[in-house]
Amino acid sequence: MLPFLFNKKSGILGINSRNLDYLFPNNPRRLYRYADSKLETKKIAQRLGVTIPETYGVIRFQNEVKQLADIVKKSSSFVVKPAQGSGGDGIVVIKNTTEDGYIKSSGKVLKPNDLHYHIHNILSGMFSLSGQKDKAILEYAVKFDPIFADVAYQGVPDIRLIVYQGVPVMAMLRLPTKASDGKANLHRGGVGVGIDLGTGKTLTGIQNNRYISQHPETGSPLKGLSIPHWQRLLEMSAALGNETEFGYLGVDFVLDEDKGPLLLEMNARPGLSIQIANQTGLIPRLELINDCLPKLSTTQAKIKFAQETFGLASREPVLSIT
Ligand SMILES: Nc1ncnc2c1ncn2[C@@H]1O[C@H](COP(=O)(O)OP(=O)(O)O)[C@@H](O)[C@H]1O
Ligand SMILES: [Mg+2]
Numbered sequence: 001m002l003p004f005l006f007n008k009k010s011g012i013l014g015i016n017s018r019n020l021d022y023l024f025p026n027n028p029r030r031l032y033r034y035a036d037s038k039l040e041t042k043k044i045a046q047r048l049g050v051t052i053p054e055t056y057g058v059i060r061f062q063n064e065v066k067q068l069a070d071i072v073k074k075s076s077s078f079v080v081k082p083a084q085g086s087g088g089d090g091i092v093v094i095k096n097t098t099e100d101g102y103i104k105s106s107g108k109v110l111k112p113n114d115l116h117y118h119i120h121n122i123l124s125g126m127f128s129l130s131g132q133k134d135k136a137i138l139e140y141a142v143k144f145d146p147i148f149a150d151v152a153y154q155g156v157p158d159i160r161l162i163v164y165q166g167v168p169v170m171a172m173l174r175l176p177t178k179a180s181d182g183k184a185n186l187h188r189g190g191v192g193v194g195i196d197l198g199t200g201k202t203l204t205g206i207q208n209n210r211y212i213s214q215h216p217e218t219g220s221p222l223k224g225l226s227i228p229h230w231q232r233l234l235e236m237s238a239a240l241g242n243e244t245e246f247g248y249l250g251v252d253f254v255l256d257e258d259k260g261p262l263l264l265e266m267n268a269r270p271g272l273s274i275q276i277a278n279q280t281g282l283i284p285r286l287e288l289i290n291d292c293l294p295k296l297s298t299t300q301a302k303i304k305f306a307q308e309t310f311g312l313a314s315r316e317p318v319l320s321i322t
Contacts, residue, residue, distance in 0.1 A: 011281025013272055018248075022164070022286065026247025027268050035246065035268040036129050038137060039083045045263045048243050050236045052263050053079070053140040053254075060135050065119045068138070069112065072097070077141040080119060082127040082134045086267075088183035090127030092118060093141055093155065105154045105182035142262060145228055145255040150220035151175050151191075155182030156254050159195070159233060159261075162270055162282070163241035163249045167289050167302040168234050169310065171195040172277040173202055173227065178217050191215060192277035193222050198311015200230025206277050229261045234306070238299045240266060285310055 013022075034040040045052045056078060057071035072078045076097040082090040092115070096103040102110040110118075119136045121127070128134035142156045151157070155176030162169045172192050176182055179189025186192050191212065194203035205212045205222040214221055227233070237251050240263075250270025253261045275281050288309060296302045308314060 011283040012275055013282040013286070015272065017283075018272060019269075022248040023269060026165075027249075028245055031245055032268050034244075035249075035266040037083050038081065038085075038265055039135065041263070041266050044244060044266070045240075048239050050240060050263050051259065051261060053142060053256075056138040056140070058083070058135050058137055059119055059123065062120055062123055065116050065123070068116060068119065071138050075140070079137075079139050079141050080115065080122070081137050081139070082122045083137050084128040084130060084132075084134050085122075086129050088180070088185035088188055090118075090122055091183055093182045095141065107154075142254045143257045145257050147225060147228055148175070148255075150218050151215045151222060151225070153177050153215065153217040155180065155184065158184045158264060159227065159253045159255070160270070160274060161233065161237040161251050161253075162274060163237050163246075163251060164286055164289050165247055165293055165302075166238050166242035166299065167293075167296065168197060168237050168241075168306040169285050169289065170274050170278055170280075170282060171197055171233075172274045173225075175205075175215060175222075177207065177215070186271075186273055191222070192273060194278035195227060196312040197234075198307045198313055200227040200233070201225065201312075202227070203278065203312075206273075209276070228255060231303075233261050234303045235299070236261060236263065238303050238306075242299050242302070 034044060042052050059065055077095050080092045093105045094102045095105050100109050101112060102115050104110060122134055122136040125131055125133050144152055144156045148157045152175055157173055157175045159171060159173055161171045172194055174184035174186060175191040176184045177189050177191055184190045191205045191207045193205040196203060202223055202225040207216060233253055240251050241249055246268060250267035252264040254264055255261055292305060296305055
């Protein structure tokens with residue numbers, strides 16, 4: 001059990017309050033489809049100048065599945081993902097294409113027919129949020145920034161930020177582990193690591209609700225990594241919050257060795273475990289933003305406010321941890 005006191009004093013936002021006080025009033029329902037479809041999200045990102053992984057192609061119909069090899073021919077590595085997936089479900093990261101077949105990030109080999117079968121399943125809606133028919137996106141496989149070489153196991157770490165009224169509120173780094181099969185989603189066994197919003201430096205990690213100071217497979221320390229492109233990440237997150245009608249938003253980025261930060265997805269119902277990774281609750285930060293919003297007229301002012309107010313240097317004391 002986590003040593004948090006889940007009461008008002010702890011400032012931990014629970015699921016009911018998240019929905020009633022933040023999501024319902026601030027995220028118009030008609031907009032959910034833009035966040036729930038990664039193809040729509042890519043369009044929004046491109047409009048706002050937010051960088052994304054290049055799309056090699058989209059498979060929409062069962063009879064197009066056999067075109068896979070042709071769609072990905074310019075790159076031996078690529079990612080297959082359901083346009084409307086979530087939680088890492090249905091995502092396959094192919095790190096190389098060889099005569100034996102497609103090599104997953106775990107080293108497992110998929111024969112072309114195995115991958116075709118998987119794409120048929122994506123199209124039938126097996127991984128889709130709505131359970132409806134879906135599309136399969138084929139995109140650039142991110143080569144993660146070397147800063148993560150010692151803390152990522154067979155996959156690409158991502159960075160989740162929560163943005164409220166265009167103000168970055170909290171951030172965490174998520175690291176793939178043996179259990180999470182190349183994906184960084186926490187419920188798959190990925191590691192969440194808090195981030196100091198002021199500096200972009202990592203704090204303590206958490207895996208399966210236990211605090212950890214080293215990566216479970218590589219043994220490398222999790223604390224004190226400086227996330228590259230931190231200001232740019234804050235700017236892109238704030239822009240996504242400010243330039244869309246999502247008042248309360250989760251955004252996921254990856255850091256590519258060559259291309260820098262790339263947006264993976266927007267989440268209109270972001271999870272709450274970011275608070276556990278950061279050992280602090282969202283409520284005091286969200287309430288402070290409500291109070292100060294009238295004074296924060298530009299995106300730059302919002303970013304400066306977030307860094308100064310929520311950064312470790314000025315941070316509220318860590319919550320009751322026994
Ligand atoms: N283009 C990509 N290259 C490499 N890894 C990726 C790519 N897209 C997704 N992943 C991995 O899969 C995880 C989940 O991806 P995401 O697009 O956020 O989908 P979901 O909505 O299912 O969480 C990421 O955290 C990352 O580890
Ligand atoms: Mg995600």
